[in-house]
Amino acid sequence: MSKIPLPIVQERRERQRPATPPTEDIREKVFEIEDAGEWTVHRVPEPYTEVTTKYGRTKKIPHQGLWHHKSCGQCGHIPGYSTAIFWLMRKLGFEYDDPKDQTSCTAWNYYASATSNSAAQAAVAMRNFGAAYESEHFPLIHCGTSYGHYKDVREELVAHPHLRAKVRSILDKLGRPFVMPEEIVHYSEWVYAMRHEFAARQVLDLSEITATVHPACHYHKLVVEDAIYDPDIYGGQRTAVVTAVAQALGAEVADYSTWFDCCGFGFRHILVQRDFTRSFATQRKIEVMVDEANPDVVLTHDTGCVTTLDQSQFSGKAHGRKVGVPVMSEAQFAALAMGAHPYKVCQLHWHNTENRPLLEKMGIDWKERWREFEDELKQLESGEKEYVTWDDVDAEPVATGSDS
Amino acid sequence: MTLAPNSYTEIPYEEKKRLFDEMRADPRYQDHLYGCYECGICVAACPSARFYDFSPRKIAQALARQDVELIYEQLNDDIWNCSQCFSCTRCPRGNNPGGLITVMREVAVNNGLGSARDALEGYGRVVYKIMGTGTQVSPDMLQPNAFPDWGPHVKEISDHLDVWRRALPPETLHTTTTAWQVDDRTITELYFIWHATGVMEMIEEVDEGLYEILNDVMEDVLEDAGFDDL
Ligand code: SF4
Ligand code: SF4
Numbered sequence: 001m002s003k004i005p006l007p008i009v010q011e012r013r014e015r016q017r018p019a020t021p022p023t024e025d026i027r028e029k030v031f032e033i034e035d036a037g038e039w040t041v042h043r044v045p046e047p048y049t050e051v052t053t054k055y056g057r058t059k060k061i062p063h064q065g066l067w068h069h070k071s072c073g074q075c076g077h078i079p080g081y082s083t084a085i086f087w088l089m090r091k092l093g094f095e096y097d098d099p100k101d102q103t104s105c106t107a108w109n110y111y112a113s114a115t116s117n118s119a120a121q122a123a124v125a126m127r128n129f130g131a132a133y134e135s136e137h138f139p140l141i142h143c144g145t146s147y148g149h150y151k152d153v154r155e156e157l158v159a160h161p162h163l164r165a166k167v168r169s170i171l172d173k174l175g176r177p178f179v180m181p182e183e184i185v186h187y188s189e190w191v192y193a194m195r196h197e198f199a200a201r202q203v204l205d206l207s208e209i210t211a212t213v214h215p216a217c218h219y220h221k222l223v224v225e226d227a228i229y230d231p232d233i234y235g236g237q238r239t240a241v242v243t244a245v246a247q248a249l250g251a252e253v254a255d256y257s258t259w260f261d262c263c264g265f266g267f268r269h270i271l272v273q274r275d276f277t278r279s280f281a282t283q284r285k286i287e288v289m290v291d292e293a294n295p296d297v298v299l300t301h302d303t304g305c306v307t308t309l310d311q312s313q314f315s316g317k318a319h320g321r322k323v324g325v326p327v328m329s330e331a332q333f334a335a336l337a338m339g340a341h342p343y344k345v346c347q348l349h350w351h352n353t354e355n356r357p358l359l360e361k362m363g364i365d366w367k368e369r370w371r372e373f374e375d376e377l378k379q380l381e382s383g384e385k386e387y388v389t390w391d392d393v394d395a396e397p398v399a400t401g402s403d404s
Numbered sequence: 405m406t407l408a409p410n411s412y413t414e415i416p417y418e419e420k421k422r423l424f425d426e427m428r429a430d431p432r433y434q435d436h437l438y439g440c441y442e443c444g445i446c447v448a449a450c451p452s453a454r455f456y457d458f459s460p461r462k463i464a465q466a467l468a469r470q471d472v473e474l475i476y477e478q479l480n481d482d483i484w485n486c487s488q489c490f491s492c493t494r495c496p497r498g499n500n501p502g503g504l505i506t507v508m509r510e511v512a513v514n515n516g517l518g519s520a521r522d523a524l525e526g527y528g529r530v531v532y533k534i535m536g537t538g539t540q541v542s543p544d545m546l547q548p549n550a551f552p553d554w555g556p557h558v559k560e561i562s563d564h565l566d567v568w569r570r571a572l573p574p575e576t577l578h579t580t581t582t583a584w585q586v587d588d589r590t591i592t593e594l595y596f597i598w599h600a601t602g603v604m605e606m607i608e609e610v611d612e613g614l615y616e617i618l619n620d621v622m623e624d625v626l627e628d629a630g631f632d633d634l
Contacts, residue, residue, distance in 0.1 A: 070583070070584050072540035075539070075576075076543050076582075077541060079569075083574055098574055100587040101586075103538040103539070103586060104534060104539045104540050104583070108541075109531060109540055112488075113509075113524055114506065114513045115606050115610070116510075116601075116603050117603065118430075118432065120598065124597060127590075156431070170601070173600070218490065221490040221493050221494075224493065262451045262491055265487070265489075266452075266488070266489075268484070268527065269487060271530055272526050274553060276455050276487075280455060314553065314555035315554075344573070345573070352555065352557045373571070376571055377571060387578055393573045
């Protein structure tokens, strides 16, 4: 395997971007449908940051007043992922809604089992969008699959009036408004837009940390023209999210040749056919990263990717493969850089691959932090406290690297 | 001329054609297939092609050639190997082989094909979880017997599940049977969506037992909420 040197990738940029985007701007159609009185467009609230997408168009990324469309796999199995996103928002002093009237997008199941159809999938999406609109908060999608799937749903609803009519009649029966957001925004786009704010509040020096980045398939391969690309990152040749964040925080992002490959999640495979998942994740991703980049950490921006790349390494290790690199989301990485507690906030004990050497290298005293977390657990177990709350966490002084 | 002359000869051509026509009737079909250069770019990008005897090029090609016999073979032997990663959207012809496979899988489920029943064996609890509770995976699914290849770490989580969940600052995450707390009205709305869009009939085709269980759970809830005109 050999990779194309990054300077060559970067040089291609200006020569390759087409003068006119090769795809239509779906958002224009979304507004036309509103003009025809068929749905309401949920406007991106101000203030927002304008970012650039693949073919040079602009996308609005709202700052606050967001409705957190949570992710099943994040909340269920790697809850420090979701918690870190909330924590970042709180650290910037931004108001948000963590709703209970949200369902899963149900797309994990759809891509795994096909026990659903276009109308059901669109109705689930529009019910969630309607709930966000009613709460007067703008949807921020935590999961890469939800994000990609919702963009597919948007295309289908725009293209097929019959589908629109059917879904609208369902929403009418539910008493929910029929609303399409002006932009469909992934949390990693928000993290990208806020990266300099995070860097300004950073307390750890990450200059010794080397990361490899896995771009999530459903982020940049579904409705490709809507993903963020930045001429300063890979010459605009690959999506800029995650990489730009790690670089803004001062970490080195190292390249590897199989960056375009998926992680091996497979939707049904991770649940019932994991031989594929384990082999692909270790042999096509982690081992290639180790061989070519020797990273301290793998950063990615989707539920399935963190799960697959992290959990699959256990069996790889048993087979003597070159594995053993911790995996987390860029949101957790940014939160750690800003002094978030590795266990109370980033909840790294839910992750599988050994991450303590990484924490040490980042300047985090994990032993002391774990002891603090165990104190919390004791209080919960003794009944002294029922839950750890945001008040507990918000009240904590930020952990700097100096106590290690 | 077919490229699969000897496959599934016990199934009449008309039945295979009927299934193909069902695929073509899906509104997405036309958006996902424009022909095929047979260039193999999709195969180079495809993770499943590296691991299985599987090729998105063959899928696109069979559909573009309207090779009904080969399509039927793929419907039975190939489609469940796809990872649904959509790396194949790199296709220079603008095809979406992964999207075509989604449509094919739906047809397989709708018609209760053996391949769909086999593929979904052992998967019922996940379908139950998502359709019944509104979130796909729950913390209490992390059991050592379900994920032996993830090592002792899974047992550690399941041993501490209750207290570790209560140690999460977001109050919506203090759950163990769902990924987050979903309110009752929202669940009822989700049940209505499954009924109003034909998803319940799909489940009945592939897993009658699961259908019964789901229906039991949903029936009273929907009736109490006044959704009795299903
Ligand atoms: S969606 Fe399926 S066919 Fe396409 S690249 Fe992924 S695994 Fe291969
Ligand atoms: S589907 Fe597209 S990428 Fe695959 S062989 Fe055909 S033209 Fe090439």
